[in-house]
Amino acid sequence: MRGTTVLPGEGNNGEPTGEGMPTHRLEVPMPNALPFAIGTFDTIGPMSRASFPHRHTFHEIVHVTGGTGRHVVDLAGFALRPPHLCFICPGQVHHWEGVSGLRGRVILFTDDFLVDHPADRDTLRELGRRSWLELPGEAADRVARLVAELDDEYRTGADGFQGVLRALLHVLVVRAARLPAQRPASPPPPSRPGSVAARFADLLGTPEGAPPSVRTCAEHLGVSVSYLSEAVKASTGRTPGELIRQARVHEAKRLLLRTELSVRQIAGRVGFGDPAYFCRFFRRETGASPGDFRRGTGDIHHDHRLQSIARSRSRT
Template identity: 85%
Template structure:
């Protein structure tokens, strides 16, 4: 299993100066590979310290332990003052600026890694809005220990390490969310009329519990736009500009994520799960799930979340152009 690339058939090669915002994703074979990686800036690869604006389809947490310069997230510049903890949510645009001596750890994972703790998705997006945390005293020590434990579990790959990684990541997210606001160099509030604000509200809406209800706001782009009091066209433009993806793509991703969680963490039947995620026809749900994941719901459940033995992602360097 290798690193990350731009989405196949989308975007560009991942370098600046080409059409479209460079967009990178974890290249994770489906359905049973581990959508998680941790390493140093050197082992993760040159994209982990990219100096040009780009976005990801995955979450990134950066634990900075050394270096000078700045990190720009959604046009807000944060000065390095190690130790720092940085959270970048899917779709956020960021880059490193005039950085020297950058040291620390990079943690990469997709929403699928959060199946045991689905509420962490919303917490992570909230942390992404603050993005840059300064760590002091006990918080600095605890964070360093947690990151070291994550790295050790990942490299060892011992029996049950997936569950340990998920638990440690959950603790890291919860503790980071507890840090007082004065420790965050947060950007000033964004007016509601700004496209970025509408896109942020839409992403937050995706984390609400109404996904499975017949009248829930996640049933369609139209329903989401109505819930947010904007037109469909404005919502589509705002979300595309902020995340590089359409509202429809993100809604499908959210429904697939919830279906995966229910398949792996409950005893509900496929018919019941189809109903929970808004599909009245189980056969159509099965076709939808296979199209989005490459596996049927039954095959995905029988896989039980097992992963390939070569679980480590070696880097997020730009991949070779497709043949």
């Protein structure tokens, strides 16, 4: 799609093709893409209610306000008895079964959007393990107001809206962590406490500092590099190297946005001894040099909304 970028990672972004499990990517307008979107199931598009198992390379929060059927996350099925709040992390497998009259909003964002609250990544992973949350009593009203504010702020795009979106999302994540989980309608698969993939994700979840190498992670976890690669690939659909590169890019973006450190200093912080190599790496991963990214991030000249949302709104 011209004029868009994919944040982050790779995926076929479509229905099953016989080439492995579909992986849905977050495509956003360029330049200065905002790695966040919110809309209804209709405006986000058909993948938001796909009936076939698939993964994402981004976070998804689903606020269900109406409908019947089931939602299946990592083989655990949950009956729809709205309102609900559902959290799906990158790499988790999910789909919808026998759904009718599905209503609500879908919130999509990448790790890059958590630059103001990097610790939320750990909270989101915990919420992803619980996944399907009940909204008892006043909690339903509070969540509905927060989601409505996020939607209004996103569509309006007023001055400072990015900071407001990040603050509102942080409040939603923190409050969601206090909510009770719903019991699945079908038993989940046997858990594997302390699984290699989960422990690898924890190693990459440190808000600051250079992400470790694949070999360092394997040594820390007491497994071979090949076993680590197989475990992480089976769990997330991505290799440890891909996830480490993503973590390095995320930390570099955070430092470029939130500090006055030089590019040379930032290169060292994220594990590159050669600033020139870091610049090539950053451009390859993001499509922009570190300097261009730092200068251009705060200057939005386009409609930041997903194209499907922008098109649907233009018809009204």
